[in-house]
Amino acid sequence: MVRHNRRAFLKLTGVTIGAAALGAGNVTAEPSDSRFFINLRDVDRSEVPDDIEIIHDLSEADVLVARGDQNRVNGTTVPDVTINRADEGAGAVVSRDGPSADGNSNSHNHDGAPSNSEYQWDKRVQNLNNDLTDKPGGGRSIHDTTTGGGTRIAVVDSGVYAEHPDLVDVVNTELSENVSEDPYDFRPNGAGSHGTHVAGTIAATNSNDGPDGGVLGTAPDTEIVSYRMFSGMEGKQGDGYAAWMKAADIGCDAINYSVGFPFPFVFPEELPILEEYLAIAEQVAAYVRSKGTVIVNSAGNDGLDMGATDPERGEILSLPTEAKGVFGVSATGPIGVGWGDKHSDNEEKWLTGNRLEDPTDSPAFYTNYGKGVDVSAAGGDADLDALNGGVEGAANDLVYSTINTTDDDGNVVAGYGWKAGTSMAAPQVSGAVALVRSLRPDASVEEVESLIQETAADAPGGETYHGAGHLDLKALVKAAQ
Structure with a gap:
């Protein structure tokens, strides 16, 4: 099996940093059309010209998201940032669609086709629910203690398909x-199923009564609030920050933000403007935390050591992961779940013995690491040669969750699929926040984060890849009790 390392790839690309490469929001647009941030700690609100349109008033954090001629505002302003889900690394690194919600899995094993939940290695290794274990009924599971009831999680993303049978009772549509x-x-509008997949990882209810059942989220009794910031494939950072503050204002226990500034927008020595973006992120984060909301952010998929200094470009700053007040999550995943040299024909044995080439807590090939990582969680891994070569079962190493697709007639169809990325790791932690807050409703942001870190387990690669360690739901729930 071949493991691919993007760190070597990035050093060879020699990407030229310029306005077009940055993805900085509308920097090539006409001034009258441009969107930008105004930092009210350096700009007097009364001196903002009347013809500057305020798109989002985030003045509680001393920030405005505006449109107009940026040059007419005296003081600190920076262009809004555009993130394109079509770019490599900006969402899931790899994806594969699976069956529709009313379809059958393809039978390939002696004991019949896997049910949808049998593909959920990420939940099975955490002993989430006895229905997902190799020994049903064999001891207490996480869900015997808590399922996240009484909590609320915001998914700031590409939208959530609320009509999916495993999400229909989860999403607060109001x-x-x-x-x-x-x-x-708030539903998906052209950016695929990224947000729906994230929501399922957090809170899917396994309610599908189709022939192969559904999938189960970490906290199926939490409530999901979907904030769609992507219109088509593009999303604006300013819209994301507006959603952060909205989520905090309605009492969300956590915000899942599987979004980040794209490479090569990570070198402040070349782009001093990044320090201004850092200040804005930290101002918004401070407000959100003051309301009791944890900000869970994917660490990024560029294989970067976020604590490193590039010999040619200087120190790396990955945003918003490295902003103070943001809880960063790196990704892990297995190689060989039900396929390869150690393949088992029995799904109950996919994760047992020595059948995995790499364990489920090993760092994923694409994950950012180092400074800014608070913990790691299951985001999926891949042998790209096998996956792209059509090797049967190779997609099993990705994270399986709810998705939405579109049929030939343009109708939205609920289904299931595999994705890998730090985007898939963050919702594992967001679901964990729901479990903690269901047991300790009055726990502060700092107490929730500390519990997750203090109970995290040692994992291959150590602190460099995992921060405080790998998410351990059993230890976490026990400590939260």
């Missing part, structure tokens, strides 16, 4: 909203 500037609602 509180959910579209924070982008298009006229549609």
Whole structure:
């Protein structure tokens, strides 16, 4: 099996940093059309010209998201940042669609086709629920103690398909909203199923009564609030920060933000403007935390050592992961779940013995690491040669969850699929926050984060890849009790 290392790849690309490469929001647009941030700690609100349109008033954090001629505002302003889900590393690193919600899995094992939940190695290794273990009924599971009831998690992403059978009772459709500037609602609008996948990892209920059942989230009794910041494939950072503050204002226990600034937008010595973006992120984060909301962020998929100094470009700053007040999550995953040299024909044995080439807590090939990582969690891994070569079962190493697709007639179809990325690791931690807050409703942000870190387990690669360690739900729930 071949493991691919993007760290070597990135050093060879020699990417030229310029306005077009940055993805900095509308930097090539006409001034009258541009979006930008205003930092009210350096700009007097009364001196903002009347013809500057305020898109999001985040003045509680001393920030405005505006449109107009940026040069007419005296003081600190920086362009809004555009993130494109079509770019490599900006969402899931690899994805594979699976069956529709009313379809059958393809039978390939002696004991019949796997049910949808049998693909959930990420939940099975955490002993989430006895229905997912190799020994049903063999002892207490996480869900015997808590399922996250009484909590609320915001998914700031590409939208959540609330009609999926495993999410239909989970998404609060009244509180959910579209924070982008298009006229549609909070559901996906052209950016794929990223947000739906994330929501399922957090809170899917396994309610599908189809032939192969559904999938189960970490906290199936939490409530999901969907904030869609992506319109088509593009999302604006300013819309994301607006959603952070909205989520905090309605009492969300955590915000899942599987979004980050893209490479090569990580070198402040070349781009001093990054320090201004850092200040804005930290101002918004401080407000959110003051309301009791944990900000869970994916660490990024560029294989970067975020604590390193590039000999040619200087120190690396990965945003918003490295911003003070943001809880960063790196990704781990197995190689060989039900395929390869140690393949088992019995799904109950996919994770037992020595059948895995790499364990489930080993660092994923794409994950950012180092400074800014608070813990690691299951995000999926991949043998790219096998996956792209069509080797049967190779997608099993990715994270399996709820998705939405579109049929030939343009109808939205609920289904299941595999994705890998730090985007898939962050919701594992967001679900864990729901479990903690269900047991300790009055726990502060600092107490929740400390519990997750103090109970995290040692994992291959140590602190460099895992921060305080690898998410351990059993130890976490025991400590939270």
